[in-house]
Amino acid sequence: MWKEIGGREAGQIRPNSFANRVKSHRLSTLQLSNYKEIVSPHKGSINSLQVDLTEERYLLSGASDSSVAVYDVQRATDYEGGGHIAKHRSVFVVDKQHEHGHKYAISSAIWYPVDTGLFVTGSYDHYVKVWDTNCTRVVMNFKMPGKVYRTAMSPLAASHMLIAAGTEDVQVRLCDIASGAISQTLSGHRDGIMTVEWSTSSEWILVTGGCDGAIRFWDIRRAGCFRVLDQSQSQLGRRPPLLKRKVSISKSLSAGQNSSVKPRAPQKRSANGNGVRQSSVGRIPAKGSVRQRLHPGMLSSQDRATAHYGAVTGLKVTEDGMYLLSAGSDSRIRLWDVESGRNTLVNFETVRLQTSKPIQLATTQDPAVVFVPCMTAVKAFDIWSGKTCLTFRGHYEYVNCCCFSSQDQ
Structure with a gap:
């Protein structure tokens, strides 16, 4: 890196190029830390992880032993090994012994996007609960018709306070924190919804993945x-x-303006041979022959389309909102172009993914790398080539979730 720093000081490397090189260098040197340890109070598998979006300081975790915990990842509680190993113990824990605690496994735990005063949990006990962080009390309860697999809130929302909940029921439910009621249900899936994800480019767009293999x-x-x-x-x-697309469009427009000859529409002779009639291209058809345009979600051929040969277990929208990553129980990872809705055919190297429960993916801000839980390891893939960049080992059991924070590496 000293060569890049010298080049930046001499003005040979542009600021954006220098920042990208530093980021790629930090990513390539990621490894299991020997100087930082998060002491987990959970006695079961951890199903959800999220660092708060405001300060990027507090880590929220939910586990299958019905407990949820919060950690301060920037300030250690104590030190060991002569002050070289920083121990981060939980700030507080809410378990099933709590008067308002969940009775079964917590499948999802997310922060309220605006501040760390609230967090949301979803559980197999059919409840979605909104908690006050300061007093660890439930301020809102939403009863669901089945096990809650995943909850999500839009990081961009300025006009609503909705929690999207995916359950073993076929409908997605939108829970409104402002009113304390379920404001809307979204019907279309033919089986349970294992994962939900809000768009990072619009507060109104929601993406869901179901056990029917469909992404809607x-x-x-x-x-x-x-x-x-x-x-x-x-x-x-x-x-x-x-x-680049704007440049190509402007070139084509200028070329069209320079050309003086305008192409004429093709013409055909009439039946009597005396006149000419225009082709049917661009002609307005008769009223009776107008075919009604159906909503794409209502067309039977498109409505039954599948994105995976099996359940969709994970979704992640890139930071720029242009691409969507999906993982399925068919052990496939796919990259989708959000604008066109097409599979980009990026061939991610062979992996083994969990098939029985949702997994949580993570991406860098570029986006250049995606982190995927692959059984007992976490693999980092290059998004555009599908090649494995890094493999993180250290867990003894299956990994269910991962999150990436560029603030604290």
């Missing part, structure tokens, strides 16, 4: 889903950046 896009302001991803619809690689 919803605009919560309208009825029905507006897109169902089909693994047979594909494009080769990612689309060109927006700047």
